[in-house]
Amino acid sequence: MTQQAQPILQVRNLVTRIGGKRGFGNAVDDVxxxxxxxxxxxxxxxxxxxxxxxxxxxxxxxxxxxxxITGGQVIFDGEDLLRKTGAEMRGYRGRRISMIxxxxxxxxxxxxxVGEQIxxxxxxxxxxxxxxxxxxxxxxxxRVRIPDPAAGLTAxxxxxxxxxxxxxxxxxxxxxxxxxxxxxxxxxxxxxTVQAAFLDLLKSIQRQDRLGILFVTHDFAVVSRMCxxxxxxxxxxxxxxxxxxxxxxxxxxxxxxxLLRSVPDVDRREERLYAxxxxxxxxxAPRTGCPFAPRCPRAMDRCRQETxxxxxxxxxxxxSCWLHEE
Amino acid sequence: xxxxxxxxLVQALATLLVTSLIVFVLARSSGSPADLVLPTDATPAExxxxxxxxxxxxxxxEQYLIFLRDAVQGDFGVSIRTGAPATELxxxxxxxxxxxxxxxxxxxxLISLPLGVMAAVxxxxxxxxxxxxxxxxxxxxxxxxxxxxLILIFAVWLRWLPSSGVGGWQHYVLPSLVLGWSISAGIVxxxxxxxxxxxxxxxxxxxxxxxxxxxxVVWKHALRNALIPVVTFIxxxxxxxxxxxxxxEVVFGWPGLGYLAYESxxxxxxxxxQLSVLVYTAIIxxxxxxxxxxxxxxxxxxxx
Numbered sequence: 135m136t137q138q139a140q141p142i143l144q145v146r147n148l149v150t151r152i153g154g155k156r157g158f159g160n161a162v163d164d165v166x167x168x169x170x171x172x173x174x175x176x177x178x179x180x181x182x183x184x185x186x187x188x189x190x191x192x193x194x195x196x197x198x199x200x201x202x203i204t205g206g207q208v209i210f211d212g213e214d215l216l217r218k219t220g221a222e223m224r225g226y227r228g229r230r231i232s233m234i235x236x237x238x239x240x241x242x243x244x245x246x247x248v249g250e251q252i253x254x255x256x257x258x259x260x261x262x263x264x265x266x267x268x269x270x271x272x273x274x275x276x277r278v279r280i281p282d283p284a285a286g287l288t289a290x291x292x293x294x295x296x297x298x299x300x301x302x303x304x305x306x307x308x309x310x311x312x313x314x315x316x317x318x319x320x321x322x323x324x325x326x327t328v329q330a331a332f333l334d335l336l337k338s339i340q341r342q343d344r345l346g347i348l349f350v351t352h353d354f355a356v357v358s359r360m361c362x363x364x365x366x367x368x369x370x371x372x373x374x375x376x377x378x379x380x381x382x383x384x385x386x387x388x389x390x391x392x393l394l395r396s397v398p399d400v401d402r403r404e405e406r407l408y409a410x411x412x413x414x415x416x417x418x419a420p421r422t423g424c425p426f427a428p429r430c431p432r433a434m435d436r437c438r439q440e441t442x443x444x445x446x447x448x449x450x451x452x453x454s455c456w457l458h459e460e
Numbered sequence: 461x462x463x464x465x466x467x468x469l470v471q472a473l474a475t476l477l478v479t480s481l482i483v484f485v486l487a488r489s490s491g492s493p494a495d496l497v498l499p500t501d502a503t504p505a506e507x508x509x510x511x512x513x514x515x516x517x518x519x520x521x522e523q524y525l526i527f528l529r530d531a532v533q534g535d536f537g538v539s540i541r542t543g544a545p546a547t548e549l550x551x552x553x554x555x556x557x558x559x560x561x562x563x564x565x566x567x568x569x570l571i572s573l574p575l576g577v578m579a580a581v582x583x584x585x586x587x588x589x590x591x592x593x594x595x596x597x598x599x600x601x602x603x604x605x606x607x608x609x610l611i612l613i614f615a616v617w618l619r620w621l622p623s624s625g626v627g628g629w630q631h632y633v634l635p636s637l638v639l640g641w642s643i644s645a646g647i648v649x650x651x652x653x654x655x656x657x658x659x660x661x662x663x664x665x666x667x668x669x670x671x672x673x674x675x676x677v678v679w680k681h682a683l684r685n686a687l688i689p690v691v692t693f694i695x696x697x698x699x700x701x702x703x704x705x706x707x708x709e710v711v712f713g714w715p716g717l718g719y720l721a722y723e724s725x726x727x728x729x730x731x732x733x734q735l736s737v738l739v740y741t742a743i744i745x746x747x748x749x750x751x752x753x754x755x756x757x758x759x760x761x762x763x764x
Contacts, residue, residue, distance in 0.1 A: 306666070
C-alpha cells in the first residue's frame, strides 16, 4: 500500500448461525478480516468451510429461513452494515458492493434479455434512462470485452457461452461502480483457457477502478495468480491469513500445510495424491477446541480442549493455532 | 414454425373426424328422436314415415357417410326440434360461451396468480395456508352447488346480481366466479411449487445482489420463469372451464353452446348435438395450439 490506506471493508468477529431440522451450528464462526481498496483477498478452504456464507453475510443475503447473523461487525466505509435497515442495505448492494456468482450458466435470468438485466442495475444505481441507458450498457459490455455489444443487449443469456455469460455477470456487477467485488468461485465452472482470460479481465478492471476484491476459491493456481493476501477457512473459521507468497512458502497452520500438500504438482507427478485424512466436521456437530484437531497430525491435548486465539506472528502471518503460542 | 402449424392442422382434422364418429354413434344409441318429436298418439305408420323421412332407417354407416358428405360442404343439417339450420343455432351461441369461459379464466388468474406467488413467498406461514385453503375450497365444492348457493345469496337474498340470463357485466359475475374459483386450486398449487423452485435459483440470488427491491425480484424475475410450466396447465384448464361450462350454463340459464348441447341431448336433436360437440372439439384443439405458441412468447429459449 503506497498511501496510508484505510481498509474499505473490515469484518470483525462475524458469526452466522445456520439451523434446521438437523440442528444448529455456526456456518461462519468468529470470522475477521480486512480488505484494502484495490486489494484482492483470497478466501480458500474446502467446500462447506463457510466461504460462500461469509460472502453472503457481508451482503446480508444469507437464506433468511435457515440462517441468522448473530454477531460481529461488517464495517464498510466506516459504517456497520449489520446495523442498517433493509432499505439502507439495498443501497449498498450492486452500488458499493457487487457480487459475481459461481455458475454463469445459472446466474442470469433466462427469460430476460441481457440488456434488460444490465439496464435494471443502471436505472437503479445511476438513474439512467433512454439513450443514455443503452449507451452505458454498451460501454459496460465493451469493458468486459463482449464482441458486438449492441447486438449483445438484445440477446438472451442462452445465446452466450459460459465464459461470455460470466462477462455479462461481470458487467452487471460493475454497473453501479462498486468499491468491492465479491467473487464467489467465479471461474470454477469455466474451461481453463476461458478462466485465464476472465481473470486477466478482472485484474485489469481492478487496476482501473481500485476495486477491492474478495475472491473465493479452492483453486491454489487461481489464488497465486489473483490474490495479494489469502485467508484460509476451515469449519467456519479463518485459521490463517498471510500474504500470498508467504503463505505458499511457509504455511504456519497445519491445515494450510495439509491443504497445500494436497494440491497436485504437475512437475513432480507423484503416484498417489495426498489427501487429508478424515472428514471436515459437520457444522451441526458440537465442538470444543480447535475444529481441525481431530485431523491434525500435530494435535496436542490442549487443541482438543480450547479454541486457539488468532495471533499475529512476526513474519506477518495471522494464525489461529496452539503451536504458535509461546 | 410452418411445419408445426401444418402438423397441428392434420392432427386437428383427425381429432375432429374421430370425435364426429363417436358422437354420431353415441347419440343414435340413446334412442330415436321420433319418441320425443311425434305426439304420443302417433300411429306406427306415421312413426315409420317420420323415421324414413329423417333417414334414420338406413344403416348407421351410411348415415354417417351422408353426414360427412354434407358436413364438408358446410351443411350440418337442420334442427329436428325447430327446423332451423344447426350451423345458425350453434354459431349464434359460440361467442357467449367463449366470453363466459374467458371471463372464468380471467377470474381464475386473478385469484391464483397472487395466491400462488404469496403462498411461495410466505411458505409455511399465514398466506401460504390461506392460499391453499381458499383454493382447495373452490376445488372441492361442486360447481353446480356453488352456483346455486351464490344465486341464493347474491341474487335472491341480497338482490345485488341477476340470477340468470345474459345482459350487462353483472350477468358475468356469478358464473365466471364459479368457473374461475373451481379451477384455481390446481393453478395455485402448481404455481406455488414452481415459484419455490425458481426462488432458489442462482439468478434470483444475483437479482438480490444487484440491490433490486424484493417485489421486483419476485414479480419480475421469479414469476416469469415460474409461469413457464404453469402456462400449459392454464391452457388445459381453459379447456376444463369450457367443458364444465355446460353445467354452469344450465344452472345460470346462460344461452350458450353448453346450454344448447344440453337441450339437444334431451331432445335427441342429433344435427345440433353433433355440431355442438364438434365446435367444442375445435375450440379445445385451438386452445392447445395457442398454448404451444405462447410457450415461445414466454420462454425465449424455445424461440431459437
